[in-house]
Amino acid sequence: MYLIDGKAVAAQMKKEISEEVLDIKKAGGKIPHLAAVLVGHDGGSETYVANKVQTCEEVGFKSSLIRYEEDVTEEELLACVDSLNKDADIDGFIVQLPLPNHISEQKIIEAIDYRKDVDGFHPINVGRMSIGLPCFVSATPAGILELLKRYEIATKGKHCVVLGRSNIVGKPLAMLMMQKAYPGDCTVTVCHSRSENLKEMCCHADILIVALGVPEFLKADMVKDGAVVIDVGTTRMPSSTTKSGYKLTGDVKFDEVSPKCSYITPVPGGVGPMTILSLMRNTLLAGKKSIFG
Amino acid sequence: MYLIDGKAVAAQMKKEISEEVLDIKKAGGKIPHLAAVLVGHDGGSETYVANKVQTCEEVGFKSSLIRYEEDVTEEELLACVDSLNKDADIDGFIVQLPLPNHISEQKIIEAIDYRKDVDGFHPINVGRMSIGLPCFVSATPAGILELLKRYEIATKGKHCVVLGRSNIVGKPLAMLMMQKAYPGDCTVTVCHSRSENLKEMCCHADILIVALGVPEFLKADMVKDGAVVIDVGTTRMPSSTTKSGYKLTGDVKFDEVSPKCSYITPVPGGVGPMTILSLMRNTLLAGKKSIFG
Numbered sequence: 001m002y003l004i005d006g007k008a009v010a011a012q013m014k015k016e017i018s019e020e021v022l023d024i025k026k027a028g029g030k031i032p033h034l035a036a037v038l039v040g041h042d043g044g045s046e047t048y049v050a051n052k053v054q055t056c057e058e059v060g061f062k063s064s065l066i067r068y069e070e071d072v073t074e075e076e077l078l079a080c081v082d083s084l085n086k087d088a089d090i091d092g093f094i095v096q097l098p099l100p101n102h103i104s105e106q107k108i109i110e111a112i113d114y115r116k117d118v119d120g121f122h123p124i125n126v127g128r129m130s131i132g133l134p135c136f137v138s139a140t141p142a143g144i145l146e147l148l149k150r151y152e153i154a155t156k157g158k159h160c161v162v163l164g165r166s167n168i169v170g171k172p173l174a175m176l177m178m179q180k181a182y183p184g185d186c187t188v189t190v191c192h193s194r195s196e197n198l199k200e201m202c203c204h205a206d207i208l209i210v211a212l213g214v215p216e217f218l219k220a221d222m223v224k225d226g227a228v229v230i231d232v233g234t235t236r237m238p239s240s241t242t243k244s245g246y247k248l249t250g251d252v253k254f255d256e257v258s259p260k261c262s263y264i265t266p267v268p269g270g271v272g273p274m275t276i277l278s279l280m281r282n283t284l285l286a287g288k289k290s291i292f293g
Numbered sequence: 294m295y296l297i298d299g300k301a302v303a304a305q306m307k308k309e310i311s312e313e314v315l316d317i318k319k320a321g322g323k324i325p326h327l328a329a330v331l332v333g334h335d336g337g338s339e340t341y342v343a344n345k346v347q348t349c350e351e352v353g354f355k356s357s358l359i360r361y362e363e364d365v366t367e368e369e370l371l372a373c374v375d376s377l378n379k380d381a382d383i384d385g386f387i388v389q390l391p392l393p394n395h396i397s398e399q400k401i402i403e404a405i406d407y408r409k410d411v412d413g414f415h416p417i418n419v420g421r422m423s424i425g426l427p428c429f430v431s432a433t434p435a436g437i438l439e440l441l442k443r444y445e446i447a448t449k450g451k452h453c454v455v456l457g458r459s460n461i462v463g464k465p466l467a468m469l470m471m472q473k474a475y476p477g478d479c480t481v482t483v484c485h486s487r488s489e490n491l492k493e494m495c496c497h498a499d500i501l502i503v504a505l506g507v508p509e510f511l512k513a514d515m516v517k518d519g520a521v522v523i524d525v526g527t528t529r530m531p532s533s534t535t536k537s538g539y540k541l542t543g544d545v546k547f548d549e550v551s552p553k554c555s556y557i558t559p560v561p562g563g564v565g566p567m568t569i570l571s572l573m574r575n576t577l578l579a580g581k582k583s584i585f586g
Contacts, residue, residue, distance in 0.1 A: 123420030126424060127416030127419035129420075130468070131460050133416070158489065171468070174471075174481075178464070178483050187488040187490060187491070187494060189481065194478045195480040200497075
């Protein structure tokens with residue numbers, strides 16, 4: 001069994017991106033610039049955005065943080081999106097989700113210029129991904145594909161089972177894994193809460209991607225010998241043994257599943273660390289105008 | 294075994310749309326107006342477009358046919374798309390594919406205003422469908438969903454296997470059948486030419502949608518007893534017994550598969566007749582501004 005070390009791959013990606021930024025600087029090119037919009041003071045969102053801003057600094061990007069209080073109106077936020085769309089120095093930006101209930105997340109997402117939509121949530125990017133056209137791929141699916149690629153895991157013709165059909169993980173992963181590409185070219189099955197035959201499907205999987213958000217859902221008897229298991233779950237469970245008082249728990253019962261696997265991602269340290277680096281790479285691509293010219 | 298009679302359902306839909314157009318006329322509303330752009334003189338394209346125009350007349354729509362010779366430039370075609378986008382009387386339009394090699398189909402499709410894209414090929418419509426937002430769904434997938442609905446076929450939790458991953462049939466069907474909706478809520482598997490375990494997958498399917506374009510590909514030993522089989526194949530095979538000299542042949546070996554099925558679509562007379570009616574319904578929705586306001 002090989003452990004897929006997302007932390008090490010993310011560190012390697014950080015190094016590669018930093019080097020490319022240095023090259024751009026040396027050549028007198030434009031430094032990629034990411035803006036993040038943060039509404040309110042949700043603890044999780046604060047942490048995510050702070051990490052994104054910090055990683056920008058570490059790789060040498062410019063970054064801007066735009067903050068609004070919880071009571072910002074939809075109109076104000078749309079005006080902010082509009083000004084970021086028009087700001088020639090901003091290559092890409094994100095609006096950290098979730099947003100307060102009085103604001104339509106979908107409306108905000110659709111207002112973002114798709115050429116700056118480094119989160120890959122705009123319908124144009126989602127549609128282009130499905131069709132197989134160049135686009136911004138959202139961070140978690142992109143990170144998982146990068147792990148498969150860096151560990152040279154065979155995918156062509158294999159059966160990939162995705163547990164979960166969310167718009168930001170399950171569905172895009174399914175679309176990506178069925179494309180005529182590497183990683184990809186898989187037979188793809190998507191299971192979810194309504195699936196009658198979920199366990200049977202899991203037992204058939206060569207590659208199992210678990211994104212249900214149910215801690216330790218996947219047990220040893222649901223996994224074929226030699227399967228590749230990718231754990232996207234990150235539920236905060238109370239813990240008395242950590243300083244923070246919680247422990248990140250994956251969707252896979254790691255201790256009993258891992259001995260059966262050829263490759264498996266741990267939680268933490270698997271898929272998680274890849275997410276921010278995928279966003280950084282999208283920002284680099286945006287800065288270089290590699291996707292939409 | 295029940296035969297799914299696409300011809301009868303299409304006739305019923307035609308009646309329903311005609312009645313709605315009459316109601317619109319009575320109320321003094323705007324008559325839906327579909328335009329079709331046809332390049333060159335390909336026999337298949339000529340027939341398809343002629344059928345679309347004729348069906349428009351039968352349901353009471355306005356229709357316009359715009360013809361170009363094979364040597365039209367991409368710029369001329371883009372200018373035509375632009376003028377149709379701007380023409381307030383045109384509610385929806387299609388550019389009949391395929392186009393000559395010197396014209397980028399993707400460029401033409403992306404130039405169409407997505408609010409008039411009644412073929413549902415624009416990335417925005419594809420992306421919105423994946424996310425589960427209101428959109429124009431392309432004709433063949435929409436027609437298949439309509440058949441499942443009219444025959445009240447149970448889909449929730451069932452295993453739907455889609456053979457084929459084309460952008461206009463396989464991929465959109467997979468996205469639709471996994472949505473939290475009826476028809477939908479299925480465990481969905483997409484198989485294709487690279488799938489190692491295609492036959493095994495087929496044998497597990499409650500609903501089998503075959504869109505490979507390989508005549509009589511699906512044999513009896515690939516189908517579970519009681520399965521629902523939807524045959525999207527329409528290959529023209531030479532025939533000495535028909536006036537036209539050819540016979541439409543499906544992807545399913547009908548004679549041996551049908552006795553095992555709970556429901557099955559024939560070829561011809563199954564999925565085929567639904568396609569134009571799905572386009573008509575999209576045009577009606579465009580005329581009523583039901584989707585994009």
